Amino acid sequence: MSFENTTLSQRISEEIAIKISEGALKPGDRLLELELTKEFGTSRAPIREALFILEKDGIVERVPRKGVFVKKRTKKELLDLYEVVYRLLEIALTKLMDSRTDEQLKKIENLIIKMEETLEGNKVKQCFDLLEELQKDFFVFSGNTVLEDLYMRINGQLIPFRYISLSYPTSMEHSIREYSEIMAGLKEKDLKNILDSLKRKEKRALAILEKFVDSQ
Amino acid sequence: MSFENTTLSQRISEEIAIKISEGALKPGDRLLELELTKEFGTSRAPIREALFILEKDGIVERVPRKGVFVKKRTKKELLDLYEVVYRLLEIALTKLMDSRTDEQLKKIENLIIKMEETLEGNKVKQCFDLLEELQKDFFVFSGNTVLEDLYMRINGQLIPFRYISLSYPTSMEHSIREYSEIMAGLKEKDLKNILDSLKRKEKRALAILEKFVDSQ
DNA sequence: AATCAATATATTGTCGACAATATATTTTTA
DNA sequence: TAAAAATATATTGTCGACAATATATTGATT
Numbered sequence: 368m369s370f371e372n373t374t375l376s377q378r379i380s381e382e383i384a385i386k387i388s389e390g391a392l393k394p395g396d397r398l399l400e401l402e403l404t405k406e407f408g409t410s411r412a413p414i415r416e417a418l419f420i421l422e423k424d425g426i427v428e429r430v431p432r433k434g435v436f437v438k439k440r441t442k443k444e445l446l447d448l449y450e451v452v453y454r455l456l457e458i459a460l461t462k463l464m465d466s467r468t469d470e471q472l473k474k475i476e477n478l479i480i481k482m483e484e485t486l487e488g489n490k491v492k493q494c495f496d497l498l499e500e501l502q503k504d505f506f507v508f509s510g511n512t513v514l515e516d517l518y519m520r521i522n523g524q525l526i527p528f529r530y531i532s533l534s535y536p537t538s539m540e541h542s543i544r545e546y547s548e549i550m551a552g553l554k555e556k557d558l559k560n561i562l563d564s565l566k567r568k569e570k571r572a573l574a575i576l577e578k579f580v581d582s583q
Numbered sequence: 584m585s586f587e588n589t590t591l592s593q594r595i596s597e598e599i600a601i602k603i604s605e606g607a608l609k610p611g612d613r614l615l616e617l618e619l620t621k622e623f624g625t626s627r628a629p630i631r632e633a634l635f636i637l638e639k640d641g642i643v644e645r646v647p648r649k650g651v652f653v654k655k656r657t658k659k660e661l662l663d664l665y666e667v668v669y670r671l672l673e674i675a676l677t678k679l680m681d682s683r684t685d686e687q688l689k690k691i692e693n694l695i696i697k698m699e700e701t702l703e704g705n706k707v708k709q710c711f712d713l714l715e716e717l718q719k720d721f722f723v724f725s726g727n728t729v730l731e732d733l734y735m736r737i738n739g740q741l742i743p744f745r746y747i748s749l750s751y752p753t754s755m756e757h758s759i760r761e762y763s764e765i766m767a768g769l770k771e772k773d774l775k776n777i778l779d780s781l782k783r784k785e786k787r788a789l790a791i792l793e794k795f796v797d798s799q
Numbered sequence: 800a801a802t803c804a805a806t807a808t809a810t811t812g813t814c815g816a817c818a819a820t821a822t823a824t825t826t827t828t829a
Numbered sequence: 830t831a832a833a834a835a836t837a838t839a840t841t842g843t844c845g846a847c848a849a850t851a852t853a854t855t856g857a858t859t
Contacts, residue, residue, distance in 0.1 A: 373647065374647045374648070374841095374842070375842075375843075376842085377647070399809095399810075400810075400811070401809085401810075409843075409844085410843060410844045410845065411811090411843095411844085411845090412628075412842075412843050412844065412845095413842080413843065413844095415632070415811090415812090416631070416632075416635060416842090419632060419635035419636070419639070420635070422639060423635070423638060423639035431589065431590045431593070431811090431812095432590070432810085432811060432812075432849085432850055432851065433810090433811085433850095433851075434810075434811075434851095435811095444728065444729065447727045447728055447729040447730065448729050450727060450729075450730075451674075451727065451729045451730050451733060454674045454730075458667075458670045511663045511666060511667065512660065512663055513660065513663040513664050513666075513667045513737070513740075514663065514666075514667050514670075517667060517733060517736075517737070520733075520736075521729070521733070524729075590811095590812070591812075591813075592812085615839095615840075616840075616841070617839085617840075625813075625814085626813060626814045626815065627813095627814085627815090627841090628812075628813050628814065628815095629812080629813065629814095631841090631842090632812090647841090647842095648819085648820055648821065648840085648841060648842075649820095649821075649840090649841085650821095650840075650841075651841095
């Protein structure tokens with residue numbers, strides 16, 4: 368039971384993360400070590416370490432002597448999470464505008480085109496993944512790895528709530544348009560345009576979140 | 584060997600973190616599990632978990648099958664770290680300016696006064712701790728717990744480099760002055776003033792960092 | 800019947816040992 | 830002697846078992 372350069376704990380944590388992102392495990396659900404040992408056919412040691420990794424990623428919450436649970440978020444916390452994501456995006460895009468290379472713009476442009484294609488083909492999940500890649504690229508290209516890590520962390524915490532976005536597929540059209548605008552702004556180094564588009568996107572995201580949470 | 588509501592792993596991780604912040608363990612140093620078991624008189628299990636906690640806090644880096652090391656940072660990464668801290672401060676202060684209460688201002692004012700006292704008494708370390716408390720309060724008072732967590736995380740990553748700041752005690756005078764300016768800006772809701780003071784503080788911090796890293 | 804205490808069960812926390820891997824040392828070979 | 834191979838040692842990764850704690854169940858008391 369050992370191959371590649373990853374450790375058992377890492378692989379287990381990734382599998383659990385996927386389950387959570389797919390909604391098989393929902394916020395508040397408990398993660399029982401014994402159950403997981405049976406599921407993965409290992410002892411508890413790597414399971415426990417996998418849970419620590421997931422805790423590091425902010426997906427899961429450990430209550431000492433009580434157990435580990437998929438992290439629950441109040442409405443306020445979700446709003447806070449979104450607010451931070453958009454503030455970080457502002458930072459990344461501001462930096463990116465100054466430093467962007469032609470290759471980077473090309474890569475972003477291609478992603479947008481691909482997104483349009485997947486959306487026409489009704490491949491919502493795929494489109495969403497591209498959208499996440501695009502957003503990640505903003506941070507990768509920003510050139511500040513600490514900022515990138517921070518974004519990955521925050522975005523990781525939204526994994527248990529992916530289905531919110533996925534259940535509003537019409538919003539993706541808007542997202543694509545807004546990203547196109549941002550792309551144009553990057554090209555022309557028009558910061559005001561970039562930030563305005565981003566603000567619109569944020570407002571729409573918050574509106575969806577409101578609608579979703581109220582219907583809970 | 585069990586009391587309080589904390590777990591062994593947590594307490595061990597805190598003790599190790601203190602050692603790192605005191606410089607007893609320096610960036611790049613390896614953390615050997617066996618050594619730590621002897622030091623803390625436990626088995627390896629809680630040690631390993633303590634190391635996972637420290638990894639979560641970004642203080643320590645785990646290389647699979649190689650070991651765990653106090654996180655090393657390149658000059659670029661330190662600059663990135665500082666940049667992010669200041670961008671986060673901008674966000675927190677912008678929010679705080681709108682929402683601040685009189686009690687909050689009072690608390691901040693008191694901290695500044697205490698800082699001045701400790702500095703006169705040449706209690707550099709104590710002054711630095713107050714400075715950190717003040718900075719943390721900016722985020723606590725911002726009302727966005729996600730932002731607060733993010734700051735704590737980033738600031739935690741600077742723990743192995745605390746001695747940089749501590750070895751430039753004259754800089755604290757400047758810091759206190761700049762915080763006073765920020766305080767005034769918060770009182771009068773003068774965002775431009777706040778951000779300008781912050782920018783000055785950032786420039787000074789970067790200059791010190793440059794000087795420090797070059798002398799390495 | 801409801802509340803509390805006592806007991807039983809389930810679950811997490813810790814332990815010591817072995818397995819797998821990486822590092823250091825010695826031996827072999829050219 | 831230098832490089833490569835073989836061996837030995839050190840270290841991390843995983844395991845199964847026991848200890849401590851939390852939760853659920855049962856029984857006692859009113």
